[in-house]
Amino acid sequence: LQFDTACSEDMLDRNWQRLILTHLEEREHVGVLTGSPITDMKITLVSGRAHQKHTEGGDFRQATYRAIRQGLKEAKSVLLEPYYEFRMELPTEQVGRAMADIQKMQGSFEGPWMEGEMAILTGTAPVSTMRGYQTELISYTKGCGRMFCSFKGYESCHNQEEVIESIGYDSERDLENPTGSVFCAHGAGFLVPWYQVKDYMHIEAIDTIRKEKEDFARKEMSVKTSSYDDFISHDEIEEIFDRTFGTGSFKKRRDIGATRQVIEYKKEKKKIETPSEASFLWKQRKEEKKEAIKKQEEYLLVDGYNIIFSWEELKDLATVSIDGARNKLMDILCNYQGFKHCELIVVFDAYKLEGHPVEISNYHNIHVVYTKEAETADQYIEKLVHQIGKKYDV
Known part of the structure; x- marks a missing residue:
C-alpha cells in the first residue's frame, strides 16, 4: 500500500494531514468482499476540513478509517x-x-x-x-x-463469486470496520450509510473537482469555437456583396452556382446515355470488379507440422524446441505472405489435447489455427476448403 497527500494546506493544516497519514499506516485495512486485507493500492488525501474548537484527535482516526471503507464500497474491488x-x-x-x-x-x-x-x-x-x-x-x-x-x-481469483458466496462476509454488518460515516448537527452526532454520504458531506469529493475542471475546459473550448463561428454572419456577407456588386447579387451568385451544378450533372449523365457506350462501360467495370475480387480473395492453407517435420532446418530445431520451430515457421510464412499478398492460414494439430476447442488467432499478417480435440490439421483444411473453395481461390 502507498499513502500520499495532494491536499492544499490552505484547506487543511499540515499537522492534521500528517495525523491522517499516520492513521492510514497504523493498522491493517480489510476489504469489503471477504474481509481480507487490501493490497496493491495508492490512497491519496485530496481534501479535508477541521474546526479549531470542535475537532479532536480521535475524530480524524474514525474519519480516516470510515473514509477508506467509503472508497472501497464505491470502487470495484478484485479478489x-x-x-x-x-x-x-x-x-x-x-x-x-x-x-x-x-x-x-x-x-x-x-x-x-x-x-x-x-x-x-x-x-x-x-x-x-x-x-x-x-x-x-x-x-x-x-x-x-x-x-x-x-x-x-x-x-x-479464478472463481471470485463462488469464493465470496462461500465466505459469506457482509461489510454492512462488520462493526469493527463500519462503512457509514458520522455527521454532526445541532451538537449531536448521527450515522449516515455510505450510499448517502455525498448528500451530507461539506467538502468536495475528487470526482466533483475533476468534473468542474472538465466543465471549465469544455466551456473554454466552446467559447473559442463560437468566436470563430460568429466572426462574420450570413447577413454581413450578403451586405458586403450588395455594396460591391449591386443589390441581390449574393442571391444571384448562389442561384448561378446551383444551376451550374445541375447542368454539369446532366452533361455527365448524358455522356453514358448511348446504349453502345453504356454497354461498353458496364462490361469494363464488370471485368475490373472481377479482377479486383480475384486479387483480394486468394487463400493459402498450410499444414504447420507437416512443413516442420519435412524441412530439415525446422525438424532439427523441433528436436530442441517445438515451440521455437513453430515460431520460426510462422515468421517465414509472414515474409511469404508479404510477398504474395494472399490470405494465409497455418493450421497446427491439437487433437491430443482433451477438451481443446478450435483456437484461432492472428500472428502479425497471418492467421494461426489450433484444431479441436480429435481433429487433425488435414481434416480441418479439407473441411475449410469445402466451405470456401467455391467462393475463393484456395
Whole structure:
C-alpha cells in the first residue's frame, strides 16, 4: 500500500494531514468482499476540513478509517488468490493429458520442450486447484513424472463469486470496520450509510473537482469555437456583396452556382446515355470488379507440422524446441505472405489435447489455427476448403 497527500494546506493544516497519514499506516485495512486485507493500492488525501474548537484527535482516526471503507464500497474491488509457479517433467506420450489438466485447473503453461523421451512444461496455476496434483501426475505417468512448485504471488481469483458466496462476509454488518460515516448537527452526532454520504458531506469529493475542471475546459473550448463561428454572419456577407456588386447579387451568385451544378450533372449523365457506350462501360467495370475480387480473395492453407517435420532446418530445431520451430515457421510464412499478398492460414494439430476447442488467432499478417480435440490439421483444411473453395481461390 502507498499513502500520499495532494491536499492544499490552505484547506487543511499540515499537522492534521500528517495525523491522517499516520492513521492510514497504523493498522491493517480489510476489504469489503471477504474481509481480507487490501493490497496493491495508492490512497491519496485530496481534501479535508477541521474546526479549531470542535475537532479532536480521535475524530480524524474514525474519519480516516470510515473514509477508506467509503472508497472501497464505491470502487470495484478484485479478489486475489495465491498462485504456484510450476515445472513438470513427464514422458512425451502424457503431455496432452498434462496440458488438458492445467487448463482445467485455470492455469497457463509454456512449452512443451523435449529432452529425449521426456517433455518439460512450465507455467502458473492457482494454489487452490493445483494442490495435490503431484500425486495424480505420478499415478498416470507410472512414477516417471515429476513436478516442482514454488509460490509465485497473488493474481485475480479464478472463481471470485463462488469464493465470496462461500465466505459469506457482509461489510454492512462488520462493526469493527463500519462503512457509514458520522455527521454532526445541532451538537449531536448521527450515522449516515455510505450510499448517502455525498448528500451530507461539506467538502468536495475528487470526482466533483475533476468534473468542474472538465466543465471549465469544455466551456473554454466552446467559447473559442463560437468566436470563430460568429466572426462574420450570413447577413454581413450578403451586405458586403450588395455594396460591391449591386443589390441581390449574393442571391444571384448562389442561384448561378446551383444551376451550374445541375447542368454539369446532366452533361455527365448524358455522356453514358448511348446504349453502345453504356454497354461498353458496364462490361469494363464488370471485368475490373472481377479482377479486383480475384486479387483480394486468394487463400493459402498450410499444414504447420507437416512443413516442420519435412524441412530439415525446422525438424532439427523441433528436436530442441517445438515451440521455437513453430515460431520460426510462422515468421517465414509472414515474409511469404508479404510477398504474395494472399490470405494465409497455418493450421497446427491439437487433437491430443482433451477438451481443446478450435483456437484461432492472428500472428502479425497471418492467421494461426489450433484444431479441436480429435481433429487433425488435414481434416480441418479439407473441411475449410469445402466451405470456401467455391467462393475463393484456395
